[in-house]
Every structure is written in C-alpha cells, then in structure tokens.
Amino acid sequence: MEKNFSLFLKEAQNKGSLKYFTNFDLSSVCSAGTGGSAVFFITPYTVSSLTETVKSANCCGIKYRVIGNASNILFPDQGFDGAIISSKKINTVRVNINSETGKKEIYAECGVMLPVLSKLALKNSLYGFAGLTSIPATVGGALITNAGAFGDEISDTLTSFTVYLPERDKTEERTPASYPFSYRNSNAAEGGAIILSALFSPNTANMVEIREKMLQNTEKRKATQPFGVKSVGSFFKKPDYITVNKNVSSEFYGKSAGEIIEICGLKGKTIGGASVSKKHAGFLINSGNATTSDFLLLAENVKRIVFEKTGIILIEECIKIN
Numbered sequence: 001m002e003k004n005f006s007l008f009l010k011e012a013q014n015k016g017s018l019k020y021f022t023n024f025d026l027s028s029v030c031s032a033g034t035g036g037s038a039v040f041f042i043t044p045y046t047v048s049s050l051t052e053t054v055k056s057a058n059c060c061g062i063k064y065r066v067i068g069n070a071s072n073i074l075f076p077d078q079g080f081d082g083a084i085i086s087s088k089k090i091n092t093v094r095v096n097i098n099s100e101t102g103k104k105e106i107y108a109e110c111g112v113m114l115p116v117l118s119k120l121a122l123k124n125s126l127y128g129f130a131g132l133t134s135i136p137a138t139v140g141g142a143l144i145t146n147a148g149a150f151g152d153e154i155s156d157t158l159t160s161f162t163v164y165l166p167e168r169d170k171t172e173e174r175t176p177a178s179y180p181f182s183y184r185n186s187n188a189a190e191g192g193a194i195i196l197s198a199l200f201s202p203n204t205a206n207m208v209e210i211r212e213k214m215l216q217n218t219e220k221r222k223a224t225q226p227f228g229v230k231s232v233g234s235f236f237k238k239p240d241y242i243t244v245n246k247n248v249s250s251e252f253y254g255k256s257a258g259e260i261i262e263i264c265g266l267k268g269k270t271i272g273g274a275s276v277s278k279k280h281a282g283f284l285i286n287s288g289n290a291t292t293s294d295f296l297l298l299a300e301n302v303k304r305i306v307f308e309k310t311g312i313i314l315i316e317e318c319i320k321i322n
C-alpha cells in the first residue's frame, strides 16, 4: 500500500502538482522545534492536489494529517508513521466585489498566512484583521483554532468556508452559523473536514486607523511576549471561569493562564529543554534541545502545581499530534 502511495506521489510530483519528502524531520517545521520524522511530508500546490493526496492516502490506507504552519502543534518524538500534508503552498488570496452587496470581500485559500491576509485587508481599508497581523498561522489552521488576539478573531468577518470531506469524497460549503466558532475553538472540521478556503466580508474603515492598530498590536506583542524563540505561542487557553472554574477565589478569578502561572511562581521552570518563559508565563519555550516529551511533561507539571495552588484547571491550546 505504501508502494502505491509512493507511486501516486512520484507521478504527482512529476506533473508539478506537489512536492514530497520521505523520512522528513518534523522539528524543522514545528514552531517549537520538536518532533521526530514523518514517513512522508507533502506540500500540494493546489486545492485539488490536496484533495487528491488525501484521497490517495485514504485509498492506500496511509495515516495522514493536514497541517498549516505547525505553530500550534507538537509532533511525537518517535515520529509520525504516515503522511504529514502541509497546506502552506496553497495560498491564493484576492479581493472580490460581491455582486449583490457591492461590498469588498476576501477569498483566501487554506495556506494563506494571517500576516499576508491582514496586509491585504489594510491595503483595501478592510477592518477586522489588525489583531491577527502577527499570528504565525495559515487560514486553515486559524479556522480550526479560531485564532485571535487583541480583540479580533478569524471568525469575526468569516461568511463561509469550503471543506473537503474525505470519507464522502465531497466538497461542501459551510457557514459559521451552522458550524459555530467559540474562544480558541471551532466546529469547522466537524466530520473530519479539511479546510480548503474561506470567504471574509469585512467592513471598511479608515486605513490610517487600521495601520495604527496593527502597529500598536505588533509593538504590544514584542514588549510582552517572547520573540524569535521557539514555542507554540500560548500553551494554555484562558481559563474558563463560567463553567469549569466558577468556584475559584476572587484572587485568581478572571486572570489569564499566563498571569496564574506567574502568580504560582513558575516563570523559568524548566524540564529538559523546555521552560516557562520568563517574559510571559503563558508561553512554554524551547530553551535548548527540547523534545516534545519535555514540553508535555512541563505542561503537566504546570497544570498540577496551578491546580494545587489555585484550584484552576488549565486546558491546553496546543494540539498534540498522535
């Protein structure tokens, strides 16, 4: 079966519809710099090449995972026994005029990076992307995690998105109303769907104000978060004080994961090569030759200590790939 899949990949690469590698070092693409090797690492160039690759993996019984910029995932140290399919080269993005409303809208394929999207929005005086400007995510990944910062979330201006359903070999258009988004969570991938593209209908605003907001956000990020360091961003979500941690004492209630971890005295705590950032305690960083196991062990320790000291249950934002 692996032979058939290899054959498919060879032919597709020869036709120029994708590029692939075997025995690929995943730590080279993971933003935390960890993980073993994948049997196959594939970068399709088009949406149809992506769906064909997934279809072929399915037919050949090859385990696979579609990823974006790998900025929110940890790969296993022992490697991935299958195909990692990266959407990063599928990156057409354009501004259309909606024929009914006359309003500008943005069409973006799954591999478009959020900084590119927000710059295009700025150029067109479109509002709602300024907070997303420094998030190192693709549109596909951002839709899965409902990425956001500084008051903007990717789902705020989203009107529809197209997915591929591998089990039914079918593409489908979805709306946020039917597949709701919430804080760092979404139902976009329900039924094992793969995000192919998205359509955004933002409002217009003054370009100078949008640029100012983008600059302020970038400055805030630089001042408060570790920069140029390997990490997956905030490792934990802001605690849920409505349903999970509602009986927590007022001393801690409402605080972010970073603030809680700092109060617990965990800044700088290190296990192996993974540490709690001294600049922002919500970030677990690769301070040396960290492994995924170091990150997971550190995260477990942080969760345990936080729970013992505050009663708060922290939930991971970062996704572990199996």
Ligand SMILES: Cc1cc2nc3c(=O)[nH]c(=O)nc-3n(C[C@H](O)[C@H](O)[C@H](O)COP(=O)(O)OP(=O)(O)OC[C@H]3O[C@@H](n4cnc5c(N)ncnc54)[C@H](O)[C@@H]3O)c2cc1C
Pocket (backbone or CB within 6 Å): 031, 065, 066, 067, 068, 069, 070, 071, 072, 073, 087, 110, 134, 135, 136, 137, 138, 139, 140, 141, 142, 143, 144, 145, 146, 147, 148, 149, 184, 189, 193, 194, 195, 196, 231, 232, 233, 234, 319
């Ligand atoms: C320095 C740094 C700063 C960060 N700051 C922020 C921030 O301010 N706000 C924030 O929300 N996040 C932040 N993050 C986290 C991260 O960027 C987001 O979670 C982002 O949405 C992940 O996008 P990605 O393209 O890297 O997805 P990946 O990490 O590659 O994948 C995330 C998940 O989505 C799935 N996936 C990816 N693409 C597709 C697709 N096309 N179809 C189906 N499934 C798919 C993957 O299988 C995985 O389960 C930060 C990360 C770093 C490293």
